[in-house]
Amino acid sequence: MSVQPGWYVDPADPETRRYWDGEGWIGAPIPVDATPPEGPPPVEPPPAAPAPQPVTPGAVPTVPGSTPPAAGPAQGPPPPAAGPAWGPPPGAAGPAPGWPPRPGYGQPGGAPPGWAPPGWAGRMPEPRPHGLPLAGYGARLVARLIDLAVLLALNVVVNGWFVWRFYQEYAPYVREVTRRFEAGNTSREGLPAIGEQAGSLQLAILAIIVALWLAYEVPAVASTGQTLGKRIMRIKVVSLPTDEPIGFGRSLRRWNTYGGLPTLLWCCFGLGLLFQLLDALSPLFDHPMRQALHDKRARTAVVQLPPPGSPTPNDSANPPGDTP
Numbered sequence: 001m002s003v004q005p006g007w008y009v010d011p012a013d014p015e016t017r018r019y020w021d022g023e024g025w026i027g028a029p030i031p032v033d034a035t036p037p038e039g040p041p042p043v044e045p046p047p048a049a050p051a052p053q054p055v056t057p058g059a060v061p062t063v064p065g066s067t068p069p070a071a072g073p074a075q076g077p078p079p080p081a082a083g084p085a086w087g088p089p090p091g092a093a094g095p096a097p098g099w100p101p102r103p104g105y106g107q108p109g110g111a112p113p114g115w116a117p118p119g120w121a122g123r124m125p126e127p128r129p130h131g132l133p134l135a136g137y138g139a140r141l142v143a144r145l146i147d148l149a150v151l152l153a154l155n156v157v158v159n160g161w162f163v164w165r166f167y168q169e170y171a172p173y174v175r176e177v178t179r180r181f182e183a184g185n186t187s188r189e190g191l192p193a194i195g196e197q198a199g200s201l202q203l204a205i206l207a208i209i210v211a212l213w214l215a216y217e218v219p220a221v222a223s224t225g226q227t228l229g230k231r232i233m234r235i236k237v238v239s240l241p242t243d244e245p246i247g248f249g250r251s252l253r254r255w256n257t258y259g260g261l262p263t264l265l266w267c268c269f270g271l272g273l274l275f276q277l278l279d280a281l282s283p284l285f286d287h288p289m290r291q292a293l294h295d296k297r298a299r300t301a302v303v304q305l306p307p308p309g310s311p312t313p314n315d316s317a318n319p320p321g322d323t324p
Contacts, residue, residue: 155209
């Protein structure tokens, strides 16, 4: 993919900008915070060649600005001076006479804007929100499984009666369909009717699941950024804009993206379950912040806390989302 001509940050010196003409860098760099001119930079005249100096037969030629050798027995020509491997130091106005150009400077097929070779020292490190490393996907998955186990236990206690009543409404229909299937009978005539309360019980079960999930997760994440599963795995939800607790509103918006509304859509041909699966897998494909869809909506990230007894990073020294 070709890069359009224009002024870009120099990948070899991020403090400057250079002009990319579609094939290579041209012209001298300018400070990165300066307003670039319209179009390409003006063509610089080539440096004037130094005036030739008369050479005395048998004399050793000298380089302008160097100390002439002392008189003595005639020797061979001096060895060539060792020069730097690449271009001028960072911040210089451009390749000076005698300096080999940096790779890609004004050369067709050179490095395009923003390109960095493998292992380049200036590669962007992994973000560390508030000075903490991002949590791995494995830790987040285990924490979510622990929370789901807690929610299942709560539903057995609170929602168990409604589930049993729902089964009683469906039981005659299910038993007859199963008996005909085992006998090889595919007829659907004369099947028992499903109980009239089945629909109401289904909505009540979903509403109780959502209410228990909300009461378990939203207040805990709003105040501390952690549920029971996150405490066990030592991970935490943090706000990217500030270093304050994310608050009830942001926590509710985050939870509703993957828990509230999708759970209510379970009865719509499994649409809610499909969305929850996509949301659960989304951190695997998000770089560099590893945010799930609900994290993006709430502008949050999940970080790994240091082991017990380790010093906590100074948040003021590492603003949210910055890299050290």
